[in-house]
Amino acid sequence: MKAPLILGLGITFFFFVPLGIYTNIFPFVTIGLTGAGLSFTLYSLKIKNDWKGFNRLQKLPFIGSSVVWIYRLGILGLGAVALYSATSFWADSPAYIKKNYAKIEGIPSKIVYEKATLKSQIEGTITVIINNKRLSIAPNPHYPIKNNVEGRHFLINYLPNTEWVMDYTIE
Known part of the structure; x- marks a missing residue:
């Protein structure tokens, strides 16, 4: 799977979160946070230095591959925060399904x-x-x-x- 496709999936799942909060739909938030977290984490691990966008950055003077690693760590951090936030939603999923509030x-x-x-x-x-x-x-x-x-x-x-x-x- 190509990196831009994974990033697009992550952004799409990330839009589920405010939609679920605004419409008060619990599964949208749960699936959105999990999908965004997994997509951003996979995207940060999948980034290669030969991807077109990063190839241009590495050719700039005084930047090199350090910007790619900073970008990669930022996306990985965003994915980790989304996955951490999703854990409490998954912990509530059995109560939601069984209506045991x-x-x-x-x-x-x-x-x-x-x-x-x-x-x-x-x-x-x-x-x-x-x-x-x-x-x-x-x-x-x-x-x-x-x-x-x-x-x-x-x-x-x-x-x-x-x-x-x-x-x-x-x-």
């Missing part, structure tokens, strides 16, 4: 609004602290969160390792 309930001691709104509904993510546990809740369009949630009872189901909120009820 951790639960927390109670009245939040503190609520932080990401984006203040003038409407009667909250648009941005809110962070609640219940029993010294901080969880971020993204409002679901089907179940919008009203502005007056202070002092109300929350029941939140979340994944234990990533603290990804799966569903919630506000009474």
Whole structure:
């Protein structure tokens, strides 16, 4: 497999991560981080000094192959960080598949609004602290969160390792 193709795959998988976070789809983030990490790691190991882009760099004076190694280590580091981040998502995968979520309930001691709104509904993510546990809740369009949630009872189901909120009820 050629190096540009591996880099393209890594970038494609890397786009799965924000898509999964924005749409609240857990498998997109898990597969995206894993695919990007593996692709970037393979790409950094696959780079040869005779690849066209690096051939031009090595011909420049005072640069030589040190830039190629710095570039290679940077891409390898990016792949390692992506793979390390994916481990907690893979640890939560059995709980996600079996729908065996951790639960927390109670009245939040503190609520932080990401984006203040003038409407009667909250648009941005809110962070609640219940029993010294901080969880971020993204409002679901089907179940919008009203502005007056202070002092109300929350029941939140979340994944234990990533603290990804799966569903919630506000009474």
